[in-house]
Amino acid sequence: MPLKECANFLDLDHSAINGPGEKYWLIGNSSPETGIPGFSAQIEPFDRWHPVNHILNLQKSRGKKK
Numbered sequence: 584m585p586l587k588e589c590a591n592f593l594d595l596d597h598s599a600i601n602g603p604g605e606k607y608w609l610i611g612n613s614s615p616e617t618g619i620p621g622f623s624a625q626i627e628p629f630d631r632w633h634p635v636n637h638i639l640n641l642q643k644s645r646g647k648k649k
């Protein structure tokens with residue numbers, strides 16, 4: 584199956600579908616329905632909060648509401 588594009592994290596309305604804990608969960612566990620790969624083999628559990636925090640910080644400085 585071809586890879587679908589990852590979510591646009593700067594789209595605050597779309598990204599609000601998943602709270603911080605859900606983003607953390609998706610990074611570790613993948614989501615076959617949407618196509619996001621899981622990164623449990625590459626990123627240790629504690630370190631999965633780093634991309635979550637990065638996304639939230641990007642949204643604070645550059646996120647857009649429709």
Ligand code: HEM
Binds near residue numbers: 592
């Ligand atoms: C080959 C690389 C990747 C692919 C193909 C991919 C694909 C996807 C897809 C199809 C979605 C759903 C899109 C949507 O909701 O509009 C998604 C969502 C998401 N992806 Fe990825 N992704 C990739 C890499 C990553 C990486 C590296 C991270 C962070 C470590 C990440 C974090 C997330 C999160 C947190 C969501 C949930 C959407 C949100 O919270 O806004 N993805 N990804």
